[in-house]
Amino acid sequence: xxxxxxxxxxxxxxxxxxxxxxxxxxxxxxxxxxxxxxxxxxxxxxxxxxxxxxxxxxxxxxxxxxxxxxxxxxxxxxxxxxxxxxxxxxxxxxxxxxxxxxxxxxxxxxxxxxxxxxxxxxxxxxxxxxxxxxxxxxxxxxxxxxxxxxxxxxxxxxxxxxxxxxxxxxxxxxxxxxxxxxxxxxxxxxxxxxxxxxxxxxxxxxxxxxxxxxxxxxxxxxxxxxxxxxxxxxxxxxxxxxxxxxxxxxxxxxxxxxxxxxxxxxxxxxxxxxxxxxxxxxxxxxxxxxxxxxxxxxxxxxxxxxxxxxxxxxxxxxxxxxxxxxxxxxxxxxxxxxxxx
Amino acid sequence: xxxxxxxxxxxxxxxxxxxxxxxxxxxxxxxxxxxxxxxxxxxxxxxxxxxxxxxxxxxxxxxxxxxxxxxxxxxxxxxxxxxxxxxxxxxxxxxxxxxxxxxxxxxxxxxxxxxxxxxxxxxxxxxxxxxxxxxxxxxxxxxxxxxxxxxxxxxxxxxxxxxxxxxxxxxxxxxxxxxxxxxxxxxxxxxxxxxxxxxxxxxxxxxxxxxxxxxxxxxxxxxxxxxxxxxxxxxxxxxxxxxxxxxxxxxxxxxxxxxxxxxxxxxxxxxxxxxxxxxxxxxxxxxxxxxxxxxxxxxxxxxxxxxxxxxxxxxxxxxxxxxxxxxxxxxxxxxxxxxxx
DNA sequence: TCAAAATTTTAACGCGCGTAAAGTTTTTAT
DNA sequence: ATAAAAACTTTACGCGCGTTAAAATTTTGA
Numbered sequence: 001x002x003x004x005x006x007x008x009x010x011x012x013x014x015x016x017x018x019x020x021x022x023x024x025x026x027x028x029x030x031x032x033x034x035x036x037x038x039x040x041x042x043x044x045x046x047x048x049x050x051x052x053x054x055x056x057x058x059x060x061x062x063x064x065x066x067x068x069x070x071x072x073x074x075x076x077x078x079x080x081x082x083x084x085x086x087x088x089x090x091x092x093x094x095x096x097x098x099x100x101x102x103x104x105x106x107x108x109x110x111x112x113x114x115x116x117x118x119x120x121x122x123x124x125x126x127x128x129x130x131x132x133x134x135x136x137x138x139x140x141x142x143x144x145x146x147x148x149x150x151x152x153x154x155x156x157x158x159x160x161x162x163x164x165x166x167x168x169x170x171x172x173x174x175x176x177x178x179x180x181x182x183x184x185x186x187x188x189x190x191x192x193x194x195x196x197x198x199x200x201x202x203x204x205x206x207x208x209x210x211x212x213x214x215x216x217x218x219x220x221x222x223x224x225x226x227x228x229x230x231x232x233x234x235x236x237x238x239x240x241x242x243x244x245x246x247x248x249x250x251x252x253x254x255x256x257x258x259x260x261x262x263x264x265x266x267x268x269x270x271x272x273x274x275x276x277x278x279x280x281x282x283x284x285x286x287x288x289x290x291x292x293x294x295x296x297x298x299x300x301x302x303x304x305x306x307x308x309x310x311x312x313x314x315x316x317x318x319x320x321x322x323x324x325x326x327x328x329x330x331x332x333x334x335x336x337x338x339x340x341x
Numbered sequence: 342x343x344x345x346x347x348x349x350x351x352x353x354x355x356x357x358x359x360x361x362x363x364x365x366x367x368x369x370x371x372x373x374x375x376x377x378x379x380x381x382x383x384x385x386x387x388x389x390x391x392x393x394x395x396x397x398x399x400x401x402x403x404x405x406x407x408x409x410x411x412x413x414x415x416x417x418x419x420x421x422x423x424x425x426x427x428x429x430x431x432x433x434x435x436x437x438x439x440x441x442x443x444x445x446x447x448x449x450x451x452x453x454x455x456x457x458x459x460x461x462x463x464x465x466x467x468x469x470x471x472x473x474x475x476x477x478x479x480x481x482x483x484x485x486x487x488x489x490x491x492x493x494x495x496x497x498x499x500x501x502x503x504x505x506x507x508x509x510x511x512x513x514x515x516x517x518x519x520x521x522x523x524x525x526x527x528x529x530x531x532x533x534x535x536x537x538x539x540x541x542x543x544x545x546x547x548x549x550x551x552x553x554x555x556x557x558x559x560x561x562x563x564x565x566x567x568x569x570x571x572x573x574x575x576x577x578x579x580x581x582x583x584x585x586x587x588x589x590x591x592x593x594x595x596x597x598x599x600x601x602x603x604x605x606x607x608x609x610x611x612x613x614x615x616x617x618x619x620x621x622x623x624x625x626x627x628x629x630x631x632x633x634x635x636x637x638x639x640x641x642x643x644x645x646x647x648x649x650x651x652x653x654x655x656x657x658x659x660x661x662x663x664x665x666x667x668x669x670x671x672x673x674x675x676x677x678x679x680x681x682x
Numbered sequence: 683t684c685a686a687a688a689t690t691t692t693a694a695c696g697c698g699c700g701t702a703a704a705g706t707t708t709t710t711a712t
Numbered sequence: 713a714t715a716a717a718a719a720c721t722t723t724a725c726g727c728g729c730g731t732t733a734a735a736a737t738t739t740t741g742a
Binding site: 049051052053054056057072073074075078079081082085086089094096097098099101113116117118226227230256257259260263264286287289290291292293294339 | 390392393394395397398413414415416419420422423426427435437438439440442450454457458459567568571597598600601604605627628630631632633634635680
């Protein structure tokens with residue numbers, strides 16, 4: 001097995017001219033079946049692959065796709081990233097995964113580095129409130145970008161996410177119908193725009209049903225939601241600020257902390273007999289099934305958000321990086337009934 | 342703000358020759374302070390950055406570093422990856438993050454793609470038992486590689502991980518000292534080599550203490566550990582296979598499932614009064630603090646494993662990609678006492 | 683069978699930058 | 713002040729591949 005240095009050498013060994021070989025690597029179907037067979041035969045014998053740096057330097061458009069999420073240590077984003085990655089690979093692209101780790105500075109640096117990678121497109125779930133809007137705006141001008149999960153008004157060629165009203169309306173309706181209307185438990189200054197939409201949806205829904213909204217805001221910032229939910233819940237429970245016997249958490253990670261606090265305080269959560277509190281939430285976090293009790297929650301339409309995101313990006317790429325107008329696609333939630341409410 | 346096309350143009354605008362500018366980008370300190378200042382001044386005015394593809398094509402060694410983990414949706418790996426990433430950036434490298442998503446095929450494809458990136462080095466946490474040993478062996482010949490977390494005998498220039506005996510010995514000793522010696526709860530055919538070492542450590546430790554080891558193996562494969570632990574625990578609890586009142590889980594994710602099953606079965610877990618079962622585990626998973634009850638577990642020396650891994654890789658790179666001999670570095674665990682045991 | 687169409691070959695340039703050699707200028711040290 | 717050292721400029725080549733134009737070849741279809 002000889003070591004091949006470059007395409008020239010490989011072309012010679014396969015008995016095909018270099019430009020034709022180059023054409024083959026660009027699109028195997030663009031050459032005659034017989035020459036294609038000869039190339040692929042040589043390919044098996046010699047194990048050659050084009051130098052990606054030379055390729056990318058000369059191609060106007062690379063086959064790279066950037067996937068940027070705000071916080072990869074959150075299993076929700078890890079799962080979505082996995083799906084996006086594999087869809088890109090299946091479509092013949094080379095995805096690169098980045099996490100802003102909750103920091104604006106990092107998000108900017110990632111976008112910066114991404115620019116010099118000349119990606120065919122980027123799937124971006126921005127940090128949200130703490131994103132550097134102008135930096136993202138500049139980025140989107142230069143790189144075909146589809147936003148997902150977290151919307152930033154007007155930025156990117158399209159947005160695909162979940163319909164927060166659908167989430168909250170279902171949980172509020174369910175809790176009200178089967179018990180009491182819930183209080184809403186959230187962070188005081190949530191970084192994610194979805195959180196704000198959920199609060200508004202809660203208020204709207206409560207008013208529509210003729211109840212007074214009751215919002216509990218807990219302190220804390222950053223992405224340690226479980227910790228924040230836990231501390232906040234302990235405070236709320238100890239100071240008896242809870243006016244209802246049912247609580248809707250803004251998201252599952254807060255709920256995980258909330259449930260841990262309830263457990264520590266000896267408060268029985270659930271809809272079974274002997275339970276004094278019901279807790280529901282939003283997202284259907286991968287661990288929501290294993291909380292104690294298991295968490296009733298409104299689930300993202302995971303697959304659809306992810307698949308529509310990549311589809312939209314591919315359309316965008318094929319369309320030359322621009323759409324006539326920016327579209328926003330929202331998928332409804334699916335209520336998952338478990339034991340906590 | 343003019344758009345700069347290439348280094349030639351930028352050099353002209355900054356009043357410095359291209360070779361000197363090139364030298365600057367390779368190492369800013371290699372040029373005279375005055376010229377450095379002029380370049381950086383121009384850099385602010387014109388926003389130019391070298392084409393990374395052209396750079397990497399010509400440099401003998403790129404500044405890329407590959408980080409490969411077996412399963413990124415596991416917050417443990419997500420956290421470690423975060424640390425590794427940031428250490429690489431701090432050292433002036435460009436890390437790329439990859440997850441094998443639990444699949445051998447993907448792991449191989451990642452290593453394949455990584456080869457053509459000509460990385461300066463790679464930090465690899467292999468899948469373990471289901472890794473394609475020969476593929477990884479070939480890879481390690483061509484690319485300076487440091488293994489972490491999961492050891493594959495003889496592969497890579499070095500291994501950095503945790504001392505599984507330290508984990509298990511501490512938990513077993515603690516549980517024995519404060520109650521009964523534990524049974525050991527694990528998957529029947531664990532993919533991760535650490536799991537096997539933990540079982541052996543458990544057996545050795547029990548024998549040393551003069552007790553008979555008692556191992557509970559539950560069915561299941563893949564990376565859905567919580568699910569496997571949950572199902573397995575339900576089966577064990579229903580069929581009353583548990584012979585002891587204390588259980589040591591092979592890892593935290595299994596324990597999360599185990600605790601959920603206990604909760605559902607109404608079994609009070611903990612060391613407080615009224616509890617009938619104690620559960621401990623290994624890893625100190627990011628969520629271990631929020632289980633119900635919070636999980637007593639042996640914690641990885643996270644920071645040291647991560648920092649030593651990158652340090653070792655940097656040494657390896659500076660050493661030309663080869664070490665005299667392969668070293669294995671193991672860090673001991675730190676017992677974290679919480680409520681479950 | 684033979685011209686038209688499709689494909690491949692040959693030859694050559696360009697991409698943006700690393701790098702080396704030789705000559706020039708600036709800095710450092712005596 | 714002056715020689716030596718250090719840094720810079722000029723010039724030029726190479727990296728591996730994309731791409732193009734013209735010439736040569738193969739395939740297609742009637």
